[in-house]
Amino acid sequence: MKRVFSGIKPTGHLTLGNYLGAMRRWSAVDQHEADALFCVVDLHALTVDHDPGRVRRLSRQAATLLLATGLDPQLCTVFVQSHVDEHARLSYLLECVATDGEMRRMIQYKEKAAAERARGGSVRLSLLTYPVLMAADILAYGTDEVPVGDDQTQHVELTRDVAVRFNQRYGRTFVVPRTTHPEVAARVMNLQDPTSKMGKSDDVGPGVVYLLDEPEAVRKKIMRAVTDSGSEVVHDREARPGVSNLLEILAACEGGNPNDLAGVYETYGSLKKDTAEAVVELLRPVQQRHKELCADPAYVEGVLREGAEKAREMARPRVDAAYRAIGL
Ligand code: ADP
Numbered sequence: 001m002k003r004v005f006s007g008i009k010p011t012g013h014l015t016l017g018n019y020l021g022a023m024r025r026w027s028a029v030d031q032h033e034a035d036a037l038f039c040v041v042d043l044h045a046l047t048v049d050h051d052p053g054r055v056r057r058l059s060r061q062a063a064t065l066l067l068a069t070g071l072d073p074q075l076c077t078v079f080v081q082s083h084v085d086e087h088a089r090l091s092y093l094l095e096c097v098a099t100d101g102e103m104r105r106m107i108q109y110k111e112k113a114a115a116e117r118a119r120g121g122s123v124r125l126s127l128l129t130y131p132v133l134m135a136a137d138i139l140a141y142g143t144d145e146v147p148v149g150d151d152q153t154q155h156v157e158l159t160r161d162v163a164v165r166f167n168q169r170y171g172r173t174f175v176v177p178r179t180t181h182p183e184v185a186a187r188v189m190n191l192q193d194p195t196s197k198m199g200k201s202d203d204v205g206p207g208v209v210y211l212l213d214e215p216e217a218v219r220k221k222i223m224r225a226v227t228d229s230g231s232e233v234v235h236d237r238e239a240r241p242g243v244s245n246l247l248e249i250l251a252a253c254e255g256g257n258p259n260d261l262a263g264v265y266e267t268y269g270s271l272k273k274d275t276a277e278a279v280v281e282l283l284r285p286v287q288q289r290h291k292e293l294c295a296d297p298a299y300v301e302g303v304l305r306e307g308a309e310k311a312r313e314m315a316r317p318r319v320d321a322a323y324r325a326i327g328l
Helices: 016-033 042-047 052-068 086-095 100-104 107-118 125-139 150-170 215-223 241-254 258-262 268-294 297-326
Strands: 003-008 035-040 077-080 145-147 178-180
Touching (some): 016 052, 016 145, 016 241, 016 268, 042 052, 042 125, 052 077, 052 297, 077 297, 086 150, 086 297, 100 125, 107 125, 107 150, 150 178, 215 268, 241 258, 241 268, 268 297
Parallel strands (some): 003 145, 145 178
16 A cells, blocks of 8 residues: 655644645545555744744644544544654754755745845744755655645655665665645635735735634635636636636535636626635535534544554654664
């Protein structure tokens, strides 16, 4: 059975982008078809200015939401990254294989470092090296497939390069993984600025739909989404990013094709109304299950404890082998 690994960063409340771009597939497909691990990657949340209590709360919330989307601990492993030391252990070895040039070429690093400097802040070293930690997350488990949104492609490419280089230098130790993306909505855009990605760290903004938003808030955000000049409903990401984003969200919710849907709508208003209702219906069962899980914190605690034990057992032999191979 193939091994699947993916993660989610507790840097903010989870968004519709996280769900459509990655999480939905984890529960609908991956946990049934693979030996799958899903991780709240809390070490990654420390790469930017953070509040310790908030990171802890958001980690718990993210883990609870993963279970609320339908991940079943009988079928897959759900855990928190910092509970398994192997990630940090392996990350250091991979830092000895990756180069600083590779790190500086990462688009997310360039964007986030520039934003940090623009705010007058300093850039943490971990922001630069975080793709290596991500490579360790993936490689520690002998991962074959990494189901992620579009924005993570470059990081998974780096993971592949590092795995190949390590294997060539020190003997075959790691499986070289590949990425999978959803066919539709691999990059959900911000509703107020459809040229940039809907990101969870964008603070509480009207352009971001959060998984725990009340139905009225979801409707309001989608009805107020920025659309493009013109009035014809067409799917063209370059020329009509706002309308195309709505078409993709609707198609992802209903399992259709954005090009076909474009022909169905004559006005932006009716497209927005149907998209809003589709998202409300998509989120309803997740929110209901989240509420139930919040009432049973001991259950979530138990799942994460057992998940970490299982993950540790899976990761340790390969990380130990990497230490031996590299000369330690
Ligand atoms: P972020 O902080 O940007 O949400 P994460 O690393 O926590 O980043 O993202 C978790 C998963 O959600 C990743 O697979 C990522 O590709 C996916 N994802 C994040 N934002 C979007 C988006 N706007 N559209 C599609 N997928 C997304």
